[in-house]
Amino acid sequence: MSPMKYSAMLELIRQNKPLVHHITNYVTVNDCANITLCIGASPVMSYAWEEVEEMVGHAGALVLNIGTLDPYQAKSMLLAGHAANKFDIPVIVDPVGTGATRYRTDFMSRLVAEIRISVIKGNAGEIGMLAGADAHVRGVDSGDVKGDLRGIAQDFALKTGITTVISGPTDIVSDGSRVITVENGHPMMGRISGTGCMLTSIIASFAAVQRDMAEASTASLAAFGIAGELAAANTSGFGSFKTALFDYLSLLTPAELARDAKIRIL
């Protein structure tokens, strides 16, 4: 993966404007729509059982985000996931709050078992819970257990075949064979609502044009992280930071992505 590849992927998104179908929470859904547009893709949100499979048929990628899961939406996600598998569309999963309640943990187990997932993206606690790691992983800052987290990501990817992304001060990507770290980003990204969800939408946008899911995820982390760095450098309060995050991602050029990405393949 040379930096040039990342810039080519970003160019491809902006040329093809792939449709990214979301079934997601009601808290950050607007942020997901706008960040998808900022990276150059086209968002659609739809969850009615009557149409969700047909809508997936138009899409280049599917996001399933369980941030405000309820039983209606849970069935929508399964219907959409099966349809995406049938049409061979990548499924990108954000297991928000896995570990916080049995309901979310159980649903994630079911999703992993029933649906062929391309990428799963969570924080250390969420991925740790999914991977069955010791409970002490929950809520732990990834900075404290860096070595373990890489192992957890790689083991989970190997066991499940799902490209695994652990976001944190140092982001980790593994598809089982490779382990990659991304050092872009800024702590401010953790202080506003929705950046985790937005990242998932960006990964789906890259996944719609790049079938190597580790590459798609790595490019996403770098692009979003660079936008976060620029936003933090040019604002102070939380409101302006969020506005600037959309601005800098929408203005990010393929050349800047290639130049400023801080990626290490381990």
Add this chain to the structure above:
Amino acid sequence: MSPMKYSAMLELIRQNKPLVHHITNYVTVNDCANITLCIGASPVMSYAWEEVEEMVGHAGALVLNIGTLDPYQAKSMLLAGHAANKFDIPVIVDPVGTGATRYRTDFMSRLVAEIRISVIKGNAGEIGMLAGADAHVRGVDSGDVKGDLRGIAQDFALKTGITTVISGPTDIVSDGSRVITVENGHPMMGRISGTGCMLTSIIASFAAVQRDMAEASTASLAAFGIAGELAAANTSGFGSFKTALFDYLSLLTPAELARDAKIRIL
């Protein structure tokens, strides 16, 4: 329709602050609430079957937007639509995604058949589908089929009695007898999420004070378009553009609306 009328309508909204009842999608609902306030009206969102008819009774206009339609909301829309018809309150419909799935297309057919709709506002593909135009209209840029779109809008308005708005680089309004174009706006408005939905909320705000639906729609397109031009001239990224769009609409004076509206009655 002289420019003075548009300024008088805007003044009337800001004096009367009409209540605009929305049943709308969960993606852009906050944008709809805020844009309604920016133009000077007052938004309310409510969809529970237990209260939706009673809430309509307080309103000056009703927005039905099918962006994330589900069966519960579909019934809410029918209940609210019938109540609005009973109370003689204008019903403004945004047929988001009509043509993308059979579910949406079928529901729109039902809505058009059962509810007396005042204005329907969509892009070329959505209105084309509703009008039963050739499938090639779907997704086609209105710039390519300008002549046809005017005809489609006028024919659909004539056939249904619904004032028809096709948004695009050149916006088209027809109530069957008149065909009007509005040249205000900026391509940036198509690059962020929610501008289509916001336009519908603005049309409803004007419709609450002006019973000539072609005039209400035309004023809305001009007002929102002028705000978009100013926002685009003064920002670059998507986040700042959106913030500025709210700013300029909230600051738009009746005199500026009369001066800068680019309207042609054909």
Add this chain to the structure above:
Amino acid sequence: MSPMKYSAMLELIRQNKPLVHHITNYVTVNDCANITLCIGASPVMSYAWEEVEEMVGHAGALVLNIGTLDPYQAKSMLLAGHAANKFDIPVIVDPVGTGATRYRTDFMSRLVAEIRISVIKGNAGEIGMLAGADAHVRGVDSGDVKGDLRGIAQDFALKTGITTVISGPTDIVSDGSRVITVENGHPMMGRISGTGCMLTSIIASFAAVQRDMAEASTASLAAFGIAGELAAANTSGFGSFKTALFDYLSLLTPAELARDAKIRIL
């Protein structure tokens, strides 16, 4: 309550980052999440019957906001409220639109009867309806009936044991024994969507670290009002004002809160 106490409370929120569980409307839910982060607490939104009680168990306070109440959510609120009472977590209620429909008014009566509520926060009309005050209170500007509103707040608090907050040009807080006014704030706060809901989230954040609910509410009104004053002084349009409101609250220091709070204990 000396100004120093308010600054100590704000410091405590930022140290402890209490989890504030919301069951709230879909219009302003993102604003609630972000304002909770701006004050220094941590938001979580969850309403599925399967998990809502378990999620309450992690929280430091619970927000119940009926802005877009439906039957599913109504049951979620009762489940969460009972769980909060069991765990002795403060319950902060925003009775949005009480009086506008029988459905909302009836549900609020049930909530007040079944759940031990810590704070209820509404405008003059909403609290007036709840208190069974004469119908003319509905929609009346609190400036016109200042004397009555203080009495209504105190009487309702005495009768129910619920700390009662009436927001308006002069905000009123009463726990039955004390009546407190807060003069911070700016009319612009009433011109954008969501500030009422945001205030409720802020009260819940303070309530999670301060068990004297009148103090928690008073500190919230002052903190949010100061942010509103600064935002209004530095912006003009509605979009920029909203962004600045988040900015100034996120940047508000405990010392500034103590210095600029305009509080009177009557």
